[in-house]
Amino acid sequence: MGGDDRDGASCAHSRQTPPGGGQGCPWPYPQYTDTHGGGTGTAPAIPTAGRHPWWGDRVGPSLTHRGQTPPGGTQGCPWPYPHSAASTSVGAQPGHPGPDLQQGDLRRAPPGSAVHHPSSWFPCRYFRWWYKKTCIEKKSAFIDLMCAVPLQQIYGCPLGGIGGGTITRGWRGEFCRWQLNPGKYHYGTVIADQFTVCLRRKGQTVYQQVLSVEKPSTLQGWNWGYCGHYAFYHALYPRAWTVYELPGQNVVLTCRQVSPVIPHDYKDSSLPVAVFIWEVENGNEEPVEVSIMFSMQNGMGAKEDKSGGHWNEPFALQEGGERVAGVLLHHCTPTNPFTLAVAAREKAGTVVTHLTAFDPAGSGRDVWQDLLQDGKLESPTGESRATAKGEVTAAAVCATCTVPARGHQTLELALAWDMPRVHFGALGRRYTRFFGSDGDAAPALSRYALAHYEEWERKIDAWQKPVLENSQLPSWYKSALFNELYFMTDGGTVWLELPHDCLPQELQGPGVASLSHLLPVLREYGRFAYLEGQEYRMYNTYDVHFYASFALVMLWPKLQISLQYDIAVTVINEDVEPRQYLMSGQTAQVKLKNVVPHDIGDPDDEPWQHVNAYLMHDTANWKDLNLKFVLQVYRDYYLTHDAPYLRDMWPVCQAVMESELRFDTDNDGLIENGGFADQTYDAWVVNGASAYCGGLWLAAVRMMCKMAEVLGDEETQQKYSGILQKGKEAFERMLWNGKYYNYDSSGSDTSSSIMSDQCAGQWFLGACGLDQGELEVFPKSHVISALQTIFEKNVMGFAGGTMGAVNGMRPDGVPDTSSVQSSEVWIGVVYALAATMIQEGMVQEGFHTAEGCYRTVWEQLGMAFQTPEAYCEKKVYRSLAYMRPLSIWSMQLALESRVGRAPCAPPPSSSPVPGGTKQSIGDSPGPVASAGRQGPCPVPPSL
């Protein structure tokens, strides 16, 4: 496998080659159906070069289409042009009718779902619950099956750091997905949020254009309808580039959008800011004066924008030799008020002007004329009046400079938002630790961002470069690896600061004293939560986080440790409130002691206080959650070497394993599933011993032995060694069929299905170096044979081998349709499977498997920056913008470990050393340096 693209339509391109190579529609949105951002009410108008009505250019020469010449693709182009960005022409046209996709798959009755099946009452129970929640309590449902988020194939890189809220821009530049209120999304393009360019020569305005292809019904005095074929978008999270040629002007603009998302950085990564660096290249023999105007509505386009009382004011801030100026937009809602700051850096040769307020619902003529007149804005002093009810307001900031003949200049603008407190808990956001929580931080945030973005970019470069420059890695993988990270910020993410005076009992609840480092960790690194998915509004859904956690532990390990402490607290606590579960109809308490919860709560409620927002099943009886805690504890320790963490987690691991032992009903050392969907595949019934949960169990037991050994707890080590021996034998006897592990041992019609996730336990063992020699839990030959079978059947035998691995396949090569989920492909599971293949030396197969998912989601379905949980072979997908695909980082870990493994000594043995001393807990348990983490990226062998 080489680093080249498989086809011309993929994402890699040289500086000189435009993405898509100029033929038809550039990658990656060739098949979209609805390209409109929503909120403006008009159909998308995507101009093509040939028929684009150039009504906008009042003063410039007529349009000459220069085809697909690389925008700004000149030598010496000052901005980094990523080789593996997700890229597209802003004017991309549908190549053919887009996929007629539908959300969910709920119309199909699962075979065998007889009237007597308890879950056949699910729709009634769900509807009753939904009605009460939404119509009586007037709240929103944590999963709204009545009202799915409509698919819009418009998204690009989100703005903002981790946990301070995000604003997603579309690939055509629109500001269109808003998550300022933590965990709650508002989808809608705000039409006033634009960049506008004004060019002046010899004191005359020669060109003024909104850099948007829209033609909205508001702000009609503005010059809309920029021809999208002159712009190219590239995204390589946390940065994105748009290159605009200005037709007839011989001027090229590149807007580089940078958000502070920096591995191992726990300060700047928390900032709710983004910087827009405008590189201007003047190809003319005479100087040109260039202005970039950044206009922004006060609000996010939601109904609150009209609630009245919002106001704007100009500001300037000078500090440390840096001066920034702009406008603050105070959004004064009763809950979660915030201030937006639109700002620009003032430096020698750059003039910053502003307009404090204008009506974004009007024609906008005044603003337009103001800029047109002299390329600057009027800059009135004083604050605006507060808006009346029903009124909206907006502001604009303009940066102007002169670019010499054949020269280059840079204009730097920023957007910051300051919502220090959130609607749950009494906690402030993480960034308030550095910028205060009085709600007046927006100027300082803007200044800081404009003063530090160069340093951020250096760090982002240093982190990404080893992967990007590894010629053995395919381009799609580079794009997938970094771009899937969008979910780290845009997963409804919240990162909170603990009050200084927080007492242990406030966090731990009654009777907990064992977590000695809980407070220090949470005080130092804060509290982190992200949603299961933008449509599945539960924080830190733990069975899914198991997959995604690789990204967190590799890039922000302290956040993973903090999250684990929060889970540990909930394990020890209980919530005795009874409630009815929607699938079974049975009533049980919300949270049992000594079990891992499904999630940490709903952002619309009191997360951390009220856990288990999920009320589909009583997850106290799920088989995977407890095991996933133990597996993550050791994996985290192996990767971070955090000994106090291991010590603190050890009693919690013991408690959850004790709980889990009740599921070994026949005392054969192996747990049994309960005949309902009692694990992450929550609509796929499993009965008796199973490959998935049984495999996770054995891996967790193995890790218990290892941890006991490291901690010198001989009694526990012996106990779990005994269980492991018995359990291994039972697992092989009950599930191994000579080629792979059967789905379950129930003997049902689908017991012999081939589950793509059957090696999940091995995946974690391999990631922690516990899969070798005498440490081996699953016989190597069996693991290889199972992976080969999955590759042959679930990958190559499904959709021609081009869509990843179907969750369940019958041995005769037909997908298992016994449940809705068995016939789905889960992208996050596929990346995990690919990582397992890589760990086992099946590198080609692993990359082929993962590539199918990437290309399906990012290229075929146009679901960039909203990777769903699942899709089916034809036309159906489920749960947009989902947590699990972050598991792609386990592929990276697998690659790094493969390289590390050969030359490196195996992790230090923890067997008693001569003289009787055990390995110290502080000893190095695993590899430290890695590209995903800190060191240089090693070249994976034999790709």
Ligand SMILES: C[C@H](CCC(=O)O)[C@H]1CC[C@H]2[C@@H]3[C@H](O)C[C@@H]4C[C@H](O[C@@H]5O[C@H](CO)[C@@H](O)[C@H](O)[C@H]5O)CC[C@]4(C)[C@H]3CC[C@]12C
């Ligand atoms: C009740 C239906 C029929 C079941 C039967 O007769 O056996 C259920 C069939 C399909 C179900 C829905 C579907 O599976 C998607 C949703 C899953 C969601 O749970 C989260 O999703 C993850 C899996 O994708 C899981 O790992 C995570 O832990 C969960 O939080 C719950 C709602 C679903 C809409 C689900 C609802 C029941 C079915 C309609």
